[in-house]
Amino acid sequence: MKFIKYFFLLLVALIVIFLIYVATFSSSYDVSRNKIIKAPISHVFNTVNDLKTWEKWGPWHEEDTTIVVTYGDKTVGVGASDSWTSKDGPGKMKTVAVVPNKSINQKISFGDYEPGDIYWTFEEVSEGTKVTWGMKADNNPFIFKFFAALSGGWNNMLGPMEEKGLNNLEKVILETLPTAPKFSTSQVTTKELTEKNFIGYPHKTKINHQEMTKLFMQDMPKAGTYAIKSGLSEDDFIPAAVYTKYDETNNETEFFIGLLLHKSITPDKGMETINLPAGNSVMISKFGNYGDGDYEAHMKINTYLKENNLKQNWPIWELYVNDPTTVKPEEIQTDIYYPVE
Numbered sequence: 001m002k003f004i005k006y007f008f009l010l011l012v013a014l015i016v017i018f019l020i021y022v023a024t025f026s027s028s029y030d031v032s033r034n035k036i037i038k039a040p041i042s043h044v045f046n047t048v049n050d051l052k053t054w055e056k057w058g059p060w061h062e063e064d065t066t067i068v069v070t071y072g073d074k075t076v077g078v079g080a081s082d083s084w085t086s087k088d089g090p091g092k093m094k095t096v097a098v099v100p101n102k103s104i105n106q107k108i109s110f111g112d113y114e115p116g117d118i119y120w121t122f123e124e125v126s127e128g129t130k131v132t133w134g135m136k137a138d139n140n141p142f143i144f145k146f147f148a149a150l151s152g153g154w155n156n157m158l159g160p161m162e163e164k165g166l167n168n169l170e171k172v173i174l175e176t177l178p179t180a181p182k183f184s185t186s187q188v189t190t191k192e193l194t195e196k197n198f199i200g201y202p203h204k205t206k207i208n209h210q211e212m213t214k215l216f217m218q219d220m221p222k223a224g225t226y227a228i229k230s231g232l233s234e235d236d237f238i239p240a241a242v243y244t245k246y247d248e249t250n251n252e253t254e255f256f257i258g259l260l261l262h263k264s265i266t267p268d269k270g271m272e273t274i275n276l277p278a279g280n281s282v283m284i285s286k287f288g289n290y291g292d293g294d295y296e297a298h299m300k301i302n303t304y305l306k307e308n309n310l311k312q313n314w315p316i317w318e319l320y321v322n323d324p325t326t327v328k329p330e331e332i333q334t335d336i337y338y339p340v341e
């Protein structure tokens with residue numbers, strides 16, 4: 001009996017000592033892992049930047065089959081979000097900052113606990129892309145410290161999960177590598193523009209490329225038909241779109257689908273007239289199917305603006321220079337203009 005008594009006393013003492021150890025255990029952590037993936041940096045970045053891909057490579061989905069994910073209105077870029085429920089409780093994540101092909105920062109929280117930080121960096125190296133996945137947080141609750149202590153520290157608890165996730169990510173990326181580039185772009189150039197006249201159908205909507213494409217397919221043929229009925233020749237106008245707002249943070253855009261005119265006509269019912277002011281601008285030509293490479297072309301202009309300390313003005317516009325039915329897909333030309341100060 002004494003042996004059992006002393007055994008339990010020893011067990012209680014060990015538990016108390018361990019709990020004291022946990023209480024003094026660091027409540028902060030910053031753990032990261034990296035991996036070189038033999039793929040273009042844009043493909044690696046775009047995969048991580050889309051939260052809907054995480055179910056394919058996230059290591060926790062293999063360990064907990066009860067996870068059910070719900071996505072926010074936006075799943076790519078700044079403002080992208082998701083939430084989940086599982087046997088271990090609820091959680092949520094949101095992308096708060098993005099530098100294309102360089103970094104992604106996110107906030108993650110579990111239940112009512114304070115959110116921690118997730119960070120990604122992407123670096124182009126000779127073998128492909130070096131991707132780093134890190135997690136950090138301060139003032140973690142006792143229960144988190146308890147499991148960290150049982151695992152032998154934060155690094156031992158989180159590091160293997162990150163390693164497994166990066167290995168899964170590599171597999172997904174290699175399986176989805178594009179076979180060949182679908183677009184090309186010119187160099188960004190500066191242009192002095194004269195005042196131009198545009199007429200178009202207005203739209204105010206969420207940033208949803210599928211829905212926006214439907215609007216273009218609806219309004220662009222209507223605008224061209226109206227121009228011909230109004231007596232214009234094909235040389236008198238260029239199909240175009242004018243953007244007066246593109247707010248990724250709030251997922252809102254306002255734009256017009258219509259025609260840049262070389263010869264004036266009265267706008268169709270439902271159309272509005274916009275004068276594109278004279279002044280300095282930067283432009284880029286993109287060659288390829290509509291939708292392919294648009295993001296990369298705009299990012300190339302944004303990089304040019306930053307490198308040359310230029311301030312963008314509004315509106316920005318796109319000209320659809322040639323008829324996509326008469327040229328090869330790789331020759332379809334879109335000219336993108338940003339007015340600048």
